[in-house]
Amino acid sequence: MAELTEELSRVKAEEPAVPSADVRVYPNPEPPHDPREGTPTVIVDDLHIIYRVYGAATDAEKGNAANALMRLLKRQGRPQMKEIHAVRGVSFVARHGDAIGIVGRNGSGKSTLLRAIAGLLPPHSGAVYTDGQPSLLGVNAALMRELTGERNIVLGCYAMGMNPTQVQEKFDDIVDFSGIGEFVQFPMSTYSSGMGARLRFAIASAKKHDVLIIDEALATGDREFKRKSQERIKQMREEAGTVFLVAHNLDVIEETCNRVIWLHKGKIKMDGDPKTVIAAYNKA
Numbered sequence: 001m002a003e004l005t006e007e008l009s010r011v012k013a014e015e016p017a018v019p020s021a022d023v024r025v026y027p028n029p030e031p032p033h034d035p036r037e038g039t040p041t042v043i044v045d046d047l048h049i050i051y052r053v054y055g056a057a058t059d060a061e062k063g064n065a066a067n068a069l070m071r072l073l074k075r076q077g078r079p080q081m082k083e084i085h086a087v088r089g090v091s092f093v094a095r096h097g098d099a100i101g102i103v104g105r106n107g108s109g110k111s112t113l114l115r116a117i118a119g120l121l122p123p124h125s126g127a128v129y130t131d132g133q134p135s136l137l138g139v140n141a142a143l144m145r146e147l148t149g150e151r152n153i154v155l156g157c158y159a160m161g162m163n164p165t166q167v168q169e170k171f172d173d174i175v176d177f178s179g180i181g182e183f184v185q186f187p188m189s190t191y192s193s194g195m196g197a198r199l200r201f202a203i204a205s206a207k208k209h210d211v212l213i214i215d216e217a218l219a220t221g222d223r224e225f226k227r228k229s230q231e232r233i234k235q236m237r238e239e240a241g242t243v244f245l246v247a248h249n250l251d252v253i254e255e256t257c258n259r260v261i262w263l264h265k266g267k268i269k270m271d272g273d274p275k276t277v278i279a280a281y282n283k284a
């Protein structure tokens with residue numbers, strides 16, 4: 001923690017790593033009631049993520065017969081690697097007790113940023129510092145389709161570091177919360193996509209997380225489940241460290257989060273309280 005605090009002062013001292021066009025309107029959140037509240041949990045420092053796509057044609061090369069012929073004559077292979085600069089110099093500090101919504105148009109870099117925070121994508125430059133283990137909960141989170149819900153609950157809980165007693169304690173709660181009922185005894189391959197997503201959410205939210213990252217998980221599920229999962233996120237926010245949430249439904253973000261970051265073409269366009277940022281985003 002000491003390292004994070006030290007890093008925070010360094011980042012602050014060296015700022016602005018974020019373009020000056022940013023608008024920061026993040027007010028002080030609610031008054032602290034937990035001694036850890038307000039301490040940094042995630043520091044993203046001038047983060048750049050670049051994907052390399054091999055064999056992709058550049059615009060000039062695409063569908064151009066003359067270029068293809070030239071390549072053949074020169075005995076060159078397929079067009080070279082193309083780079084997609086998905087996250088471009090993002091910096092922010094997330095604190096204990098924050099629930100941060102990430103909004104932005106398709107392709108603005110939301111999932112890429114969250115995957116980098118979860119440690120699943122290496123930075124091209126810059127860094128992500130986290131206090132505790134971030135857990136990514138997405139609709140694609142890996143559960144095993146051929147195993148029953150029951151087995152997946154047990155394996156999922158073990159994978160999150162619970163011991164057998166904790167798994168036993170949480171088991172019924174997970175089944176109840178997911179609402180899958182007797183399907184818990186059936187292989188997940190028989191589930192609808194909504195049932196699968198609900199079970200994933202129920203498993204992942206059964207544990208206290210230092211940093212919980214939820215990518216579109218709330219987009220599936222019916223109204224009742226959305227309401228329940230929002231309540232659960234609020235509860236996790238109080239108990240745990242920090243929650244990141246990407247959802248295309250802005251109402252969900254506004255109701256669940258105390259802060260919103262708006263990404264545009266891989267950069268932070270605005271960072272602040274949900275009402276202000278979402279209003280500006282809707283106007284854009």
Ligand SMILES: Nc1ncnc2c1ncn2[C@@H]1O[C@H](COP(=O)(O)OP(=O)(O)OP(=O)(O)O)[C@@H](O)[C@H]1O
Pocket residue numbers: 051052053084085086104105106107108109110111112113
């Ligand atoms: N695995 C990948 N390989 C190459 N490029 C990728 C990959 N994943 C994403 N991209 C590109 O990176 C950019 C950002 O994508 P990303 O999925 O992070 O955006 P997003 O804001 O989450 O989009 P959406 O709202 O559609 O889910 C896009 O241009 C996308 O095409």
